[in-house]
Amino acid sequence: MAFVKAQSTEVAASRSQGELEKVLRRYGATGFGVQSDYAAGQIRVFFRVPDGPGEATTIPVRLEVDVKAVKVLLYNGKTKRRYRRWTPSGYVARNTDAEQMLQAERVAWRHLVLWVDAALSAAAAGVQKVSEAFLAQTLVRGEKGQVMRVVDQMDLQTGGNWRALLSSGDKS
Numbered sequence: 784m785a786f787v788k789a790q791s792t793e794v795a796a797s798r799s800q801g802e803l804e805k806v807l808r809r810y811g812a813t814g815f816g817v818q819s820d821y822a823a824g825q826i827r828v829f830f831r832v833p834d835g836p837g838e839a840t841t842i843p844v845r846l847e848v849d850v851k852a853v854k855v856l857l858y859n860g861k862t863k864r865r866y867r868r869w870t871p872s873g874y875v876a877r878n879t880d881a882e883q884m885l886q887a888e889r890v891a892w893r894h895l896v897l898w899v900d901a902a903l904s905a906a907a908a909g910v911q912k913v914s915e916a917f918l919a920q921t922l923v924r925g926e927k928g929q930v931m932r933v934v935d936q937m938d939l940q941t942g943g944n945w946r947a948l949l950s951s952g953d954k955s
Contacts (some may be wrong), residue, residue: 785857789893799892803899806834810903813841824851828895834913835906842913843922845932846895852876852895854887 804815811833818827835838883931904914914921921935939944 785856787853787890788897790857790892792889792893794889794893796888796892799889799896803892803896806896806900806903810907824887825849826888826891826895830899832903832913835909842912842917844917844920845922846899846917846920847932848891848895850884850887850891853891854883855924857887857890858883864953 800817807815807830812830814829814831816829818829819825820827822861828846828848829844831841831843834842902911903913905911906913906916919932921933922930923933923936925936925939931939
């Protein structure tokens, strides 16, 4: 299994969501929203924050997390059943698929908090602009007026081939 920070967190997803909102408010967010698709295992977080300390320009951002992908990284696709947890109705299976999804959701939310806090802290210290930290996730209007992330627009315009440029043999 690959190393995943906060993989054993016990912090509830709702608590992390509250912490994320506090972080965003600390750095001057003017908006915050969450969209969850439980069936697809997707979390989307929307926010708007100033591009830097005291700046009037705000940056609209949408972060997307695939909880199912986090689960795969955490458990490598394996579900182990251990019958050791006692409930009033008897022993129940531990580490079931449902419990793994809940843990993956907790881990995903911790990562959102850590990611946003680190990026906004760096922007507040003058290390980078918010627009630089969240460039791929910054919301822009597409050719047909639809709102999309910069990375999604790049995928649309290049058929996803822009990633090949990242490893095009640059030896520098």
